[in-house]
Amino acid sequence: MKAPIYLDYQATTPCDPRVVETMLPYFTQSFGNAASRSHSFGWTAEKAVEEARGQIAELIGASSKEIVFTSGSTEAINLALKGVVEMYAEKGKHVITSSAEHKAVLDTCKHLEQSGAEVTYLAPDKTGRVGVEQVAAALRPDTVLVALMWANNEVGTLNPVREIGELCHAKGVLFFTDATQAVGKVPVNVEADHVDLLCLSGHKIYGPKGVGCLYVRRKNPRVRLVAQMDGGGHERGMRSGTLNVPGIVGLGKACELARTELSAEAVRSSELRDLLEQLITKELDYVFLNGNREHRLPNCLNLSFPYVEGESLIMGIHMLAVSSGSACTSASLEPSHVLRAMAIGDELAHSSIRFGIGRFTTREDIEFAASEVVENVRRLRELSPLYEMVKEGVDLSTVKWQAAH
Amino acid sequence: MAYSNKVLDHYNNPRNVGSLDKSASSVGTGVVGAPECGDVMKLQIEVEGDRIVDAKFKTFGCGSAIASSSLATEWIKGKTIDEALKISNTQIVEELSLPPVKIHCSVLAEDAIKSAIADYKSKQQS
Secondary structure, eight states: OOOOEEOBTTTOOOOOHHHHHHHGGGTTTTOOOTTOOSSHHHHHHHHHHHHHHHHHHHHHTOOGGGEEEESSHHHHHHHHHHHHHHHTTTTOOEEEEETTSOHHHHHHHHHHHHTTOEEEEEOOOTTSOOOHHHHHHHOOTTEEEEEOOSBOTTTOBBOOHHHHHHHHHHHTOEEEEEOTTTTTTSOOOTTTTTOSEEEEEGGGTTSOTTOEEEEEOOSSSOOOOOOSSOSSOTGGGTSOSOOOHHHHHHHHHHHHHHHHHHHHHHHHHHHHHHHHHHHHHHHOSSOEEESOSSSBOTTEEEEEOTTSOHHHHHHHTTTEEOEEOOGGGSTTOOOOHHHHHTTOOHHHHHTEEEEEOOTTOOHHHHHHHHHHHHHHHHHHHHTOHHHHHHHTTOOGGGOOOBOOO | OOOOHHHHHHHHSOSSBSOOOTTSTTEEEEEEEEGGGTEEEEEEEEEETTEEEEEEEEEESOHHHHHHHHHHHHHHTTOBHHHHHTOOHHHHHHHHTOOGGGHHHHHHHHHHHHHHHHHHHHHHHO
């Protein structure tokens, strides 16, 4: 049987074989602890870690001293938000974020609220984008941090990071951005974009799982953090714990590849993304793009297929590994909080599918995916009482539904 | 999520898909659920005497909802109205081995049967 085609690159990516190859020696021969200062095993490991730090810094326009290694983006987000709010408690207790952020940010904000912080959740527009004027209007004298993602993980919408960063710097407020989905896909430069804190994760950019980092600006302004992990004082006291040397080496290599291949990959994946959309919309009526056509990732396509429920569609297109904003596919039985924040309507959220395109996606994959989607949406619409009603000219919003629950 | 073989069978080969003439006096139509909840079932019956001679459905919903309504039409065809009213959601749960999170699909199918029969009965009174 043919293996399913992987189109879920926003969830995770396979390790690039070049990354794995670079990592391998650090499991066996060069296994030293990067904190061992008294022998060559430690020095070799430390050298490899510093090289990786440089590779990561170069990708985002930072200095290598500004990189703090973590287990991934979730930990980096926790460190940035909790670390800043605790450190700057004297200045204020107000944080600005958006309701379309990743749960790692939203749940950390909830935690901060429980310990006395005040959080403003900006509502994104219908494309998932937050405007700089919304941030400006929400700023208060006691605002210590603005936390807004670079690219949304569900719909791929890009926030106006540079404008927000400029505003924050002008107002003396720290700016954190979750760039997990953005690095390697769109150009990121912490200087030009006025970013003070930024997180990224290895496994989203063809590196290993379990490793990521937090960029912490060292000058103009110098950002200070209260550590969230106490111990041996690694990472300049900001994150204790023996460094994951093979993982860090892999992350470094993944960042180097992301930097050298970014422009070519962005062109290639946006062509495949557009081809997928064209092949689908050529054959099907009522297809709705979730997200922003102008400001978006090159490798993410989130479509809603009204009158077809997402989980049943996923069941039909089982040869494609994709994800849905449908409630039925989530553990919580709630539709995607991002699509809800965008206020596109629960019906569209229930019928949404996210297609993620990546380094190893081929044109044949896209053509096959489009034909699977078209065939299954057609079949399920034949089964759909809603599609029948719409074709009969019924306006579904005027129907009185007998909801069972 | 893993589906039972019976759910997959009904999903891949749904029985009795389609529509009957909802204006006919011998046809009862039930539409239950709501789009924003992610499930809408339309179930129709055609009755001769007190026997259901034909049944059709269309469902917007997950695979379990499609399977529940497909199974419901299969079961009620040939039954009398009184027999059809005795079908309960727990029988559907059992037959399709639905997990707890999908029990509402079977409830909806039972409601659809009852709603179609109620519609048919109200047509006979008027």
